[in-house]
Amino acid sequence: MKARVAASIVLALAVAAGTAGCGLIAPQATTKHYDASDGVSGSVGSIDVRNAFIVTDGVDGKVGNLVVSLVNTDTKSHRVSITSGSSGVGAEVTVEPGQVKTIGQAPDKPTQNNVFLTPFDALPGSLYPVYFHYGDETGVKLQVPVLDGGLPDYEKLVPPTILPAQD
Incomplete structure (x- = not known):
């Protein structure tokens, strides 16, 4: 029973890290300066x-x-x-x-x-x-x-x- 709970927690952490991983390494567009108009x-x-x-x-x-x-x-x-x-x-x-x-x-x-x-x-x-x-x-x-x-x-x-x- 304890092994199942531990396996579920490990699996949940792996899924969370896997789906959030792109956000950790991808550049954020909101931190880059750009000219939003014609000037x-x-x-x-x-x-x-x-x-x-x-x-x-x-x-x-x-x-x-x-x-x-x-x-x-x-x-x-x-x-x-x-x-x-x-x-x-x-x-x-x-x-x-x-x-x-x-x-x-x-x-x-x-x-x-x-x-x-x-x-x-x-x-x-x-x-x-x-x-x-x-x-x-x-x-x-x-x-x-x-x-x-x-x-x-x-x-x-x-x-x-x-x-x-x-x-």
Whole structure:
């Protein structure tokens, strides 16, 4: 009787180990970083660059609207320099401690957290180099996808073809 109980326990443990064994050695997909949308991501020191992409009108393409989220994981603010292309067109954005700063969501309001790249000559479907940097940290150069306003979600992100004068 005791042998049966012991055999049942051994058999149950063998079945449990056999069915759970794959989970012990297989890589878990949830631990791997991936870009869940159309953009690309990177990191510069304490600043995480998330889901960066550029929207242009796809016809004239003289202006590109950089859409990106900058996440500051530090306890102090950082002034992030963003430059792009061979012309070195750039902007600076301050990101406060613990802040997620979203850029490019309101191209119809040029003074509200927008980075317009002009002159811009990349076509939708291509990649465009954008460099993110702050302070003494080594920057990151991302090959950012260029999209057009063909999808309803991106339609409102198309920049104006002529930008108003900035003060």
